[in-house]
Amino acid sequence: MRKLLLIAFAALVLPTFATIESQAEPQNRQLLFGETHVHTLLSFDSYIFGNRNTPDDAYRYAKGEVINHPAGFEMALKTPLDFQVVTDHGMYLGMLPAMHDPRQAVSKHPISLEMRKAKSPQDRLLAFQKMFPYLQPQNKGIDDLFDENVVRSAWQEIIRAAEDHNDPHTFTTFIGYEYTSGLENRNLHRNVIFSGSKVPSVPFNRIMSSNPEDLWVWMDDLRDNHGIESLAIPHNSNGSDGRMFQTTTYNGAPIDRIYAATRMRNEPLVEITQVKGDSETHPLLSPSDEWADFEIMPFRVGDWIPSQASGSYVREAYLHGMQMARVMGSNPYKFGLIGATDSHVGAGAFDEDNYWSKVGVVDASPRLRGSVPLKKPRADGGLYNTNNFQTWGASGIAAVWAEENTRDSIYAAMRRKETYATTGPRIAVRFFASRKFADNVLSRPDMVAHAYEKGVSMGSDLLPIGFVGGSPEFLVWAMRDANSHPLQRIQIIKGWLDRLGATHERVYDVACAGGRVPDAAHRCPDNNAQVDLGNCDTSADTGDKEMKVVWQDPDYKDGQSTFYYVRVLENPSCRWSTWDAVRNDVAPRPDIAATVQERAYSSPIWLN
Numbered sequence: 001m002r003k004l005l006l007i008a009f010a011a012l013v014l015p016t017f018a019t020i021e022s023q024a025e026p027q028n029r030q031l032l033f034g035e036t037h038v039h040t041l042l043s044f045d046s047y048i049f050g051n052r053n054t055p056d057d058a059y060r061y062a063k064g065e066v067i068n069h070p071a072g073f074e075m076a077l078k079t080p081l082d083f084q085v086v087t088d089h090g091m092y093l094g095m096l097p098a099m100h101d102p103r104q105a106v107s108k109h110p111i112s113l114e115m116r117k118a119k120s121p122q123d124r125l126l127a128f129q130k131m132f133p134y135l136q137p138q139n140k141g142i143d144d145l146f147d148e149n150v151v152r153s154a155w156q157e158i159i160r161a162a163e164d165h166n167d168p169h170t171f172t173t174f175i176g177y178e179y180t181s182g183l184e185n186r187n188l189h190r191n192v193i194f195s196g197s198k199v200p201s202v203p204f205n206r207i208m209s210s211n212p213e214d215l216w217v218w219m220d221d222l223r224d225n226h227g228i229e230s231l232a233i234p235h236n237s238n239g240s241d242g243r244m245f246q247t248t249t250y251n252g253a254p255i256d257r258i259y260a261a262t263r264m265r266n267e268p269l270v271e272i273t274q275v276k277g278d279s280e281t282h283p284l285l286s287p288s289d290e291w292a293d294f295e296i297m298p299f300r301v302g303d304w305i306p307s308q309a310s311g312s313y314v315r316e317a318y319l320h321g322m323q324m325a326r327v328m329g330s331n332p333y334k335f336g337l338i339g340a341t342d343s344h345v346g347a348g349a350f351d352e353d354n355y356w357s358k359v360g361v362v363d364a365s366p367r368l369r370g371s372v373p374l375k376k377p378r379a380d381g382g383l384y385n386t387n388n389f390q391t392w393g394a395s396g397i398a399a400v401w402a403e404e405n406t407r408d409s410i411y412a413a414m415r416r417k418e419t420y421a422t423t424g425p426r427i428a429v430r431f432f433a434s435r436k437f438a439d440n441v442l443s444r445p446d447m448v449a450h451a452y453e454k455g456v457s458m459g460s461d462l463l464p465i466g467f468v469g470g471s472p473e474f475l476v477w478a479m480r481d482a483n484s485h486p487l488q489r490i491q492i493i494k495g496w497l498d499r500l501g502a503t504h505e506r507v508y509d510v511a512c513a514g515g516r517v518p519d520a521a522h523r524c525p526d527n528n529a530q531v532d533l534g535n536c537d538t539s540a541d542t543g544d545k546e547m548k549v550v551w552q553d554p555d556y557k558d559g560q561s562t563f564y565y566v567r568v569l570e571n572p573s574c575r576w577s578t579w580d581a582v583r584n585d586v587a588p589r590p591d592i593a594a595t596v597q598e599r600a601y602s603s604p605i606w607l608n
Contacts, residue, residue: 024403027449034083037340042088046344047096048128049360053346055086055161061347071364075347083172087191090177090205094154121362168406177203181210187239187301190232195411211250216266235271238279239301242311260330270335273396274342275358281315295393319503322561336417336459336603339396350424355394355576363389366580395423417459422600425484431458431566431602432475459603471556477548478568485570486543489524496562511549529571536574543571566602
């Protein structure tokens, strides 16, 4: 079987894709914000959690309309999105509504009958767990809960909704779904996004195979033999228990150039942040990074078992990818970055001060999600609800630099990795590298045009052609979200290999609020930003609206394999759990962070 999976995939370079970009000049690319990961009632877990919002409802929400949460309250965005993909689970797509529909044969199944009895949040979680044995790959394809006609009908509903709501130049939709894989809750999920209206008749899903490498084979076959173009975006690597960014294949074989090329051909982006925590890095992996302990979700997805840090986080994957490239000449982890919510209520909760978490009626209130004490202590004396929802966060959002708000342009931006992620605020970020910008580049009215002409943007390689030595120049520009908090600092994260192939990383503060200058240790002085935990007021006058800088690496050495990416930090502000406490007139829960520093992560620029 594994031999079949490698047939015709020996090409070690990325193919030329059919997607056509606009002829607009790159300096005219516009910043678009969107959602690439949201679930409706067609997802089996979302339906169990009480969600009855349809794909149409999810798109209406994204366009600025009000829809209802499963618990009955209204959900609305402060500002509409520019694009969205509905990504319901491919496995058992549409089956839960059918299990609750007495007209469907599957509604008579014993599990269907038990599902319909589940009313309380605890009962719903137990009903959800009874589905687990059915979610494993089937050896002979025998499954008395599966109805292919139901799945095909649900897939057609997803396609129809995306086509109906696609409004080029105003609001863009993509047809997509989630490939949900991960044995023993080791998360290996991917969101699959199709470039246009041409899509397969049914999604490839975990029941067909739990091996993501088989998903890539399917995608390659669609591309090569059916003219159907797509990309996959891994998510929640933090909960993968080290499996998302292994140094071996799924089955333990050494990674080779074929694997690396196949993975990068199909997975140019990774979701770095979402409601189930942040996947940039971990304090165990980056002990010298003072900002590494941010929204850490320490468990495997859907479990209490700790998730191994190594192999689960983006920054380490970048480092290991360069090591593999040095040995075999190809890098399987040269991906760009994107953010999303993974909402299971049809609507993402992007804001700390307006947070409804993820799993419908199961975590709809502060007490259910563990941010406010129970009315009475638990039997074991615990004051808070027992769950891991308190490790989740109000995150995130996808940002792309595209010529226009159309499928072609946004998809092309994703392919070239001119994308970035934020934890929710719509922070604007540009990142360029050049062997030499003009001395006055920051004050030039054509700064962006000059940066594209003389350098490369995020997601690209800076090649050594014509280079005469010394550090390249990096241009970073960031603008705050007017609906969020001021900017505190811009950082550049560097990772590199020394001459022996060992990995290293360092965080540099390169721009500081108030025009302050980083010290000799490359740290900004304290800007005295304060948060009042009694009412969540912040000292808004201590941060900046805009920052821009040209920076050179003081530790640069010629010939090193290196990556650089940008991390932009807002001033501290109240975490959603503190907002819950304030509104319920109780103290913030003492064992979780009371504040957050919202942030943006650019896709890297590589020097090889």
